[in-house]
Amino acid sequence: MVYSKQVTFCASNPPCVAEAVRLAQLGFIASTAVNPGSAFSFRMIRLENSRWRNAPYALTGHAAGFEDYFGDNGWSKPEYYPGHPYVSICYRLFAMDSTRTHLLPGCGAQDKELRKQWQRAIDEFRAIEASERDVGDFLLGTADALANKCPACFGPKRLNRPHHTLQLDYMIALDGNFQQTRENNATYDVQGIVPSLFLSDKAVPDMKALVENTARPTKKACTESWKAADGGAGRVSSRKIDTGLVAGVCRHDIALKMVNLEKTGEKLYFALAIVKHISDHLPPDARIGVLYDIACNFKHHIEKRHLLPELFERLEFATSVFHAYAHTWGCQVDYNPRLIPKFGFTDGEGCERLWSALRSLIPINRPSNKSHRLVNLAVRTQAVNDANVSRLGSWFTRRLRSAKARSTAARKELEAVIAHDATWSEEVLRVAWQDQRRAQAWKTAAQEAEEDRLRESELYKLAEELYRIDCIIDESEPEALVGLNSKYDRLAREIDQAAIVQLQRSGTGISSTEVIAYKTSREILLSTRRGRGGSTLGQREANKARKTEVKTHSGAEKVRNAYNKAVNAFRTAGGSSPSHVLNNLPSVGSLASILDLEDTDLFWQDGFFPHVDAAWATDPWVKRGIVAVRDLDRAAEEFARIGAEVRQTLAWLEDEHDLISSRQALWLSATDSAPTIYDHDRVERAFGSTVYATIRDRALVILDARMRSLQKRERDWFRDSTFLLLWYTTRGPADTHEPVPRALKRLTPQLLLNPGNVSKTTTATGAGARSVAPREDASGAYAAPSESFRTTDDDRLLARRITEQLDTDMNVEGAKSLHDLTVQMLELQEGMLYDSDSSDNLVPDEERSLSDSDSEE
Incomplete structure (x- = not known):
C-alpha cells in the first residue's frame, strides 16, 4: 500500500495554489492547512470518519495499528522505497529544494506521532463537512431549521386533517448527564470550535442572569428531595473542567440542542435556555409539552419566579415515565404522562436513549481538549439523529401497534367493569378519576403542614371531649349514663380512626420508598456476575448494596407489622361501615407480597384510609375502570399524534424536494451573477471566492448533494x-x-x-x-x-x-x-x-x- 508519487508545487511567493489545495486536487487531505507534513487519501478519511460516526473509537490504537502495518512495509526507511503498487493512503512530504516536488512514503514530517497527524486530517475533514452543511443551509434558507432535524415533529401541518388536531403541537424531553466529562489537565485548545448542536455562549449566561435576578420560590413537598431542585446541584469534582451535558430531544429521540456544563452541576436555567431557544424557532402560539425528570420542580421554579410569562402560558409539564415513579403519588397524578391528558404514550425518556448511544464517547472525551470533545459529541449525535430519522417508518409502526394493543385491552377491561356494574359508565369513571386527582393533588410543604396541624387540632379536640365525658361518667350515677356511654363509644371510634389515618399516611409512604430501594439494590446484585462474561460491581459497591438490602428488609418488616395492626384496629373501629368497604381494605400477608408489588400498584396510592367513603379508593372494580379509561384516552391521543406526524413527514418531504429543485433551477438560470434572493457579500464569504463562475459551480454541487441525500432518505422511508x-x-x-x-x-x-x-x-x-x-x-x-x-x-x-x-x-x-x-x-x-x-x-x-x-x- 506504500508507493512514491511525484508532485509539483507552486514556487512563487505567494503561491498561486496553496499546498493543501494542490494536495486536494490530487485526492489527498493535508494534515494541516499551512506547510503540511502529511497527507491522507480523501477516501480513506471518509471511510474512517463514517466508521467512527457509527462506532466511535480512540485514535491512539488505530494509529498504532497503522504504524505497525507500514513498518512491516518499509514505512520507517528514510530512503526511497518503491513498495507495492496499491492505492496509497498516507504520505510524508519531503522538500526537494525549494519547490517541494517529491512525496515519499511515510507520515509525520512535523510530528513523529501518527496519531496527531491522523487527528489533524480528520479535524480538517470534519471542518469541510461542517462548512458544506452550513453553506447548504444558507443556499436553502434553512439554517438551524427544526424540521430538517425531525420532519415528523416540526414538518408542515398542511396535510393534517381535523381528526389529527393535537392538544400539544410539539414535545421536548430534557435531561442531564454527568458521565460525559473532561479532565482538568485537558486544557490545551487552540481551535475554539463550538458546533451548532450546542447553545451559543450568550444564550446560557443571559438565562442565568434572568433567573438569578428573581426571588427564590417556596418549596413544594416533592421538590425538596431533588438535587437539581430550584437552584440546582452545585457540587462538582475539582478534577473535571467539563462536568456534563444537558440535552433537549424531540419525541422521536432526535437531539435538538445541548448545553455543555463547565465547573457546575445541573441548574434549571440550562433546561430553560434550551426550551427558550427551541420555542423561538416555533410559531408564537405553539403549545409545547416539556418532559423532565423533575418537571414538578421545573414548573414551580418558572411559575414562582415569573420567568418568561408569555412562554410559560403555552407550556405543559410532565415527568418522564421512568423517573415519575420516584415521585410521590400526589405529584404523579399531576405530572405522570400516563395519568394526565395531552401526552399520549410519549415516555419522555429520549435523553436516556441518547446518553446510551453516546456512552462509547465517555473514555474518549475525558482526556480530549474542549473542541475535540464537543465535535466528537456533535458528530456522533448527528449520526444517531440520522439513524433515527431513517427509521421513522418502523418507529411509527411499532408505536401504532402498541397503542392499538393497549386500546384493545383497555376496552375489554372497561366492558368487564360495566358488565359487573352498569352504573359505572365510561364518563362516570372519568368523573371519578378527576375526583381522585383533586383529592390526592400535589401540595406545597406549607399546605401539607397546615393540613397536619388542623388534623392534629381536630384529634386533640376529640380527645379533650372524650376526657371530659370520661370524668363525668366517673362522677355520675348509673341511670344518668345511658346517653353518655353511646357518645363515649362514638368519640373513641373517631379518635381511633383519625389516629390510624395518621399512621397509614406515614407508614405506607415509608414502605413504598423502602421497597423501591430494596428492589434497586437487589437488581444491582443480581445483574452482577463473577468471573468471565459478566459485569463487575466491585467489593465496595457490593457491600453497600448488601447493607442497603439488610436495612431495607428490616425497616419494611417493621412497617408491615405496624400497618397490619392499623388495619385490624380500623376494622374494629369501623364496625358500622359497609361490609364491602372493610372487605376491600388492603392488608399485607407477608413481606414478599409487598416486594412483588409494582411501583404503580394501587396499594401505594394512599387513598383508602383518608377517603373511605369514595368508591375510587375502596371499590376494586372502579379502580380497574379508571385505569381502563385512562389507557383509552392516552391511546386516542397517540393515534391522533401518529397520524399527524406521518402527514407532517410526507409534507416535509414534498416541500424539501420542491425547495431544492427550485433553488437548482434558480442557480442554473443565473448565468451572470448570484440570484437576487441572496446577499452578494454573504455569497462571496460563504464560498470564499469573488469569481461568479466558481461560486455557481460550487452552489450547484452542494445543492446536488442535498438532493441525493434527500433521495436516500426517500429510499429509506x-x-x-x-x-x-x-x-x-x-x-x-x-x-x-x-x-x-x-x-x-x-x-x-x-x-x-x-x-x-x-x-x-x-x-x-x-x-x-x-x-x-x-x-x-x-x-x-x-x-x-x-x-x-x-x-x-x-x-x-x-x-x-x-x-x-x-x-x-x-x-x-x-x-x-x-x-x-x-x-x-x-x-x-x-x-x-x-x-x-x-x-x-x-x-x-x-x-x-x-x-x-x-x-x-
Whole structure:
C-alpha cells in the first residue's frame, strides 16, 4: 500500500495554489492547512470518519495499528522505497529544494506521532463537512431549521386533517448527564470550535442572569428531595473542567440542542435556555409539552419566579415515565404522562436513549481538549439523529401497534367493569378519576403542614371531649349514663380512626420508598456476575448494596407489622361501615407480597384510609375502570399524534424536494451573477471566492448533494409499504375524503410494481397456495413470475382502496396514471396468495375479512 508519487508545487511567493489545495486536487487531505507534513487519501478519511460516526473509537490504537502495518512495509526507511503498487493512503512530504516536488512514503514530517497527524486530517475533514452543511443551509434558507432535524415533529401541518388536531403541537424531553466529562489537565485548545448542536455562549449566561435576578420560590413537598431542585446541584469534582451535558430531544429521540456544563452541576436555567431557544424557532402560539425528570420542580421554579410569562402560558409539564415513579403519588397524578391528558404514550425518556448511544464517547472525551470533545459529541449525535430519522417508518409502526394493543385491552377491561356494574359508565369513571386527582393533588410543604396541624387540632379536640365525658361518667350515677356511654363509644371510634389515618399516611409512604430501594439494590446484585462474561460491581459497591438490602428488609418488616395492626384496629373501629368497604381494605400477608408489588400498584396510592367513603379508593372494580379509561384516552391521543406526524413527514418531504429543485433551477438560470434572493457579500464569504463562475459551480454541487441525500432518505422511508399503510390506517372516518399525498403518489407506482419493495412476507404453503400463470413480457414472450415477488393480501387490499380513493380524486395531477398502474397491478396478481408477518395489526378486522374473500374468488 506504500508507493512514491511525484508532485509539483507552486514556487512563487505567494503561491498561486496553496499546498493543501494542490494536495486536494490530487485526492489527498493535508494534515494541516499551512506547510503540511502529511497527507491522507480523501477516501480513506471518509471511510474512517463514517466508521467512527457509527462506532466511535480512540485514535491512539488505530494509529498504532497503522504504524505497525507500514513498518512491516518499509514505512520507517528514510530512503526511497518503491513498495507495492496499491492505492496509497498516507504520505510524508519531503522538500526537494525549494519547490517541494517529491512525496515519499511515510507520515509525520512535523510530528513523529501518527496519531496527531491522523487527528489533524480528520479535524480538517470534519471542518469541510461542517462548512458544506452550513453553506447548504444558507443556499436553502434553512439554517438551524427544526424540521430538517425531525420532519415528523416540526414538518408542515398542511396535510393534517381535523381528526389529527393535537392538544400539544410539539414535545421536548430534557435531561442531564454527568458521565460525559473532561479532565482538568485537558486544557490545551487552540481551535475554539463550538458546533451548532450546542447553545451559543450568550444564550446560557443571559438565562442565568434572568433567573438569578428573581426571588427564590417556596418549596413544594416533592421538590425538596431533588438535587437539581430550584437552584440546582452545585457540587462538582475539582478534577473535571467539563462536568456534563444537558440535552433537549424531540419525541422521536432526535437531539435538538445541548448545553455543555463547565465547573457546575445541573441548574434549571440550562433546561430553560434550551426550551427558550427551541420555542423561538416555533410559531408564537405553539403549545409545547416539556418532559423532565423533575418537571414538578421545573414548573414551580418558572411559575414562582415569573420567568418568561408569555412562554410559560403555552407550556405543559410532565415527568418522564421512568423517573415519575420516584415521585410521590400526589405529584404523579399531576405530572405522570400516563395519568394526565395531552401526552399520549410519549415516555419522555429520549435523553436516556441518547446518553446510551453516546456512552462509547465517555473514555474518549475525558482526556480530549474542549473542541475535540464537543465535535466528537456533535458528530456522533448527528449520526444517531440520522439513524433515527431513517427509521421513522418502523418507529411509527411499532408505536401504532402498541397503542392499538393497549386500546384493545383497555376496552375489554372497561366492558368487564360495566358488565359487573352498569352504573359505572365510561364518563362516570372519568368523573371519578378527576375526583381522585383533586383529592390526592400535589401540595406545597406549607399546605401539607397546615393540613397536619388542623388534623392534629381536630384529634386533640376529640380527645379533650372524650376526657371530659370520661370524668363525668366517673362522677355520675348509673341511670344518668345511658346517653353518655353511646357518645363515649362514638368519640373513641373517631379518635381511633383519625389516629390510624395518621399512621397509614406515614407508614405506607415509608414502605413504598423502602421497597423501591430494596428492589434497586437487589437488581444491582443480581445483574452482577463473577468471573468471565459478566459485569463487575466491585467489593465496595457490593457491600453497600448488601447493607442497603439488610436495612431495607428490616425497616419494611417493621412497617408491615405496624400497618397490619392499623388495619385490624380500623376494622374494629369501623364496625358500622359497609361490609364491602372493610372487605376491600388492603392488608399485607407477608413481606414478599409487598416486594412483588409494582411501583404503580394501587396499594401505594394512599387513598383508602383518608377517603373511605369514595368508591375510587375502596371499590376494586372502579379502580380497574379508571385505569381502563385512562389507557383509552392516552391511546386516542397517540393515534391522533401518529397520524399527524406521518402527514407532517410526507409534507416535509414534498416541500424539501420542491425547495431544492427550485433553488437548482434558480442557480442554473443565473448565468451572470448570484440570484437576487441572496446577499452578494454573504455569497462571496460563504464560498470564499469573488469569481461568479466558481461560486455557481460550487452552489450547484452542494445543492446536488442535498438532493441525493434527500433521495436516500426517500429510499429509506419507502423501501416497503410501511408509510402507505400508516397513512391509510390513520385516515379519518370512512365518510370523509382525504386526497393521497403527492409524495405517496410519486412513489406508490414504483412501490406497487416493484415486488422487492413490498412489506416483508413469507410464501404460503399448503392448500391455500396456488400456482401463478406465466405473464407476457414487453417482447411478446412469456416470462415466469420473479421468485422475489412477495405481494401480501394486505398490499392488494391497500392498492384496491387507493384505487377507490383515486376514483373520487381524479382531478389531482398524476391520479389517472396511478389509477391505471394500480389496476394493472391488481390484474397481474390475480391468483396469488401470500401470508404476511408484518402488517396484520394494521388492517381492520372487517377489511381483512374482505381480503380473505377476495383471495378465495
